[in-house]
Amino acid sequence: MCLGVPGFVVEVDGNMALVDFFGAYRHVRLELVDQPVAPGDYILNHVGYAIRRIPEEDIEGTLEMYRQLLREADDDLMAGDVRAELKATGERRDV
Amino acid sequence: MSDQAGRELKFRDRGQGAGLSAALAAAVAAVGRAPVSVMHVCGSHEQAIARFGLRAGFPRDLHVIMGPGCPVCITDQPEVDEAVALARQGVRIATYGDMVRVPGTSASLADAQAEGARVDVVYSIDQAIATARESAEPMVFFATGFETTAVATAAAVLAGTPPNFFVLSAHKYIPPVMEIVCEMPGSRIEGFIAAGHAATITGWGIFEAFVARHHVPVVIAGFEPLDILAALVRLVEMIRDRRAAVENMFPRCVTREGNLVAQRQLWQVFAPAGGRWRGIAHVPNGNLRLLDRWAHLDARRHFAIDLARLWDEAPSPLSQQCVCGDIMSGLKTPADCPLFGAECVPDTPVGACMVSTEGTCRIWREYGEQTCLSRV
Numbered sequence: 001m002c003l004g005v006p007g008f009v010v011e012v013d014g015n016m017a018l019v020d021f022f023g024a025y026r027h028v029r030l031e032l033v034d035q036p037v038a039p040g041d042y043i044l045n046h047v048g049y050a051i052r053r054i055p056e057e058d059i060e061g062t063l064e065m066y067r068q069l070l071r072e073a074d075d076d077l078m079a080g081d082v083r084a085e086l087k088a089t090g091e092r093r094d095v
Numbered sequence: 096m097s098d099q100a101g102r103e104l105k106f107r108d109r110g111q112g113a114g115l116s117a118a119l120a121a122a123v124a125a126v127g128r129a130p131v132s133v134m135h136v137c138g139s140h141e142q143a144i145a146r147f148g149l150r151a152g153f154p155r156d157l158h159v160i161m162g163p164g165c166p167v168c169i170t171d172q173p174e175v176d177e178a179v180a181l182a183r184q185g186v187r188i189a190t191y192g193d194m195v196r197v198p199g200t201s202a203s204l205a206d207a208q209a210e211g212a213r214v215d216v217v218y219s220i221d222q223a224i225a226t227a228r229e230s231a232e233p234m235v236f237f238a239t240g241f242e243t244t245a246v247a248t249a250a251a252v253l254a255g256t257p258p259n260f261f262v263l264s265a266h267k268y269i270p271p272v273m274e275i276v277c278e279m280p281g282s283r284i285e286g287f288i289a290a291g292h293a294a295t296i297t298g299w300g301i302f303e304a305f306v307a308r309h310h311v312p313v314v315i316a317g318f319e320p321l322d323i324l325a326a327l328v329r330l331v332e333m334i335r336d337r338r339a340a341v342e343n344m345f346p347r348c349v350t351r352e353g354n355l356v357a358q359r360q361l362w363q364v365f366a367p368a369g370g371r372w373r374g375i376a377h378v379p380n381g382n383l384r385l386l387d388r389w390a391h392l393d394a395r396r397h398f399a400i401d402l403a404r405l406w407d408e409a410p411s412p413l414s415q416q417c418v419c420g421d422i423m424s425g426l427k428t429p430a431d432c433p434l435f436g437a438e439c440v441p442d443t444p445v446g447a448c449m450v451s452t453e454g455t456c457r458i459w460r461e462y463g464e465q466t467c468l469s470r471v
Contacts, residue, residue, distance in 0.1 A: 003139045003292070003318060004243075004292055015254075029221070029250065029254075031250040031253070031254060031356075031360065032246050032247070032250050032354065032356060032357040032360065033354075033356065034354045034355055034356040034357065044292075044295075044348070046243050046244075046247070046292065047191075047218065047219045047220070047240075047243070047244050047247045048218070048219030048220070048221050048222075048247065049219075049246070049247045049250060051243065051246070051292070051295055051296065051354060051357060052295050052348055052354065054347070054348075055347060057347075058347035058348075061347070062347065065318065065319050075461075076146070077142050077146070077452045077457070077458060077461055077462075078139070078142045078143065078146055080452060081139070081142070081452055081453075084192065084218055085218075087218040088218035088219035088222075089219070090221065
């Protein structure tokens with residue numbers, strides 16, 4: 001539960017963002033993030049909430065570990081935890 | 096003490112990895128005594144150490160021990176008992192996945208579920224709130240985890256919950272337990288690796304008072320193999336130099352003050368309170384209790400939780416041999432437990448550390464971890 005998962009912000013509507021997590025579009029809440037979040041930003045999601053806007057210079061380094069993890073099978077503990085983080089986000093609703 | 100301590104580290108740079116390993120060996124040797132024992136307090140760190148086989152490459156005299164870093168594992172039996180009792184009383188319970196199989200004194204939520212109780216596994220508190228909104232029946236969210244999940248509970252509470260939604264808080268707060276582990280008789284811990292994402296919330300400044308009191312260095316680390324290696328090098332160098340300070344090796348996520356927006360919400364909903372961490376100790380200020388203003392959604396105040404039945408059920412004899420508490424305190428490893436890998440396996444766990452994907456025993460079992468492969 002500590003790892004979180006980074007994603008790309010597609011849309012922001014009030015306290016809710018539509019976020020692209022490696023191709024999966026999910027809703028994430030923004031009440032806890034301490035910087036303004038706009039489309040084009042990357043955020044770190046934890047149990048359905050963005051807890052950090054990822055600084056631009058750190059985005060690529062942050063994403064690489066997850067890309068590798070998400071290629072792993074479900075029974076890998078770290079990959080399983082990352083997938084659980086994705087399930088914590090809201091299903092995409094039709095706008 | 097600086098945010099500049101951490102350089103950007105590429106994920107799989109073999110040259111850098113070899114260089115860090117050599118630096119770690121040199122630093123451990125330069126300490127001039129053995130073993131050097133350090134502790135990290137994060138299941139994700141242990142996953143990374145085990146999954147990438149880092150421990151096999153650690154110097155023989157460096158012991159890297161996982162402490163109370165599994166939020167599921169440190170949830171105490173009486174806290175699970177409350178959730179089980181509520182479930183058996185007919186109250187619908189929602190909680191994070193691994194909590195369902197964690198044993199209380201004599202039963203888990205999975206046991207209650209098998210008897211017909213309604214237990215929902217959720218990935219976020221919002222999913223529990225959404226379910227509560229669909230009907231008028233009471234729904235209790237068994238809220239577990241460290242500051243990273245506690246802030247989500249706080250935000251959800253502040254955003255408004257339906258009248259039939261209640262919180263049974265077993266949230267824990269990491270910084271106080273580090274003090275307890277340091278002061279334990281028999282503790283050999285000379286330095287700590289602090290969890291990167293918990294520190295994203297609290298900031299690294301929170302560890303300064305701890306360092307001043309205990310004269311033990313703390314390094315904040317990220318989750319990639321090279322992040323962990325680099326943090327260990329810095330930590331052992333500080334031990335070598337008898338320098339106690341906080342170093343932030345995860346500046347891309349952690350600042351000195353942390354996430355003030357999240358902290359503000361946390362303390363608008365919770366107050367620190369003393370409480371037991373499973374098998375470890377009573378930890379002053381280690382638990383998060385709902386403030387009085389949220390009494391109306393506090394499950395402990397709203398429901399008469401009937402724990403009497405649990406007194407009729409004896410804990411299993413096997414569970415009395417479980418050494419999870421000593422493992423989480425850094426006094427033992429899974430290899431010291433007679434149940435590990437025999438009676439206690441992921442499918443039929445005896446202790447909480449074998450249940451959770453962030454538990455030391457589960458991680459060691461899944462990745463075939465040894466105390467120190469260089470000794471095999």
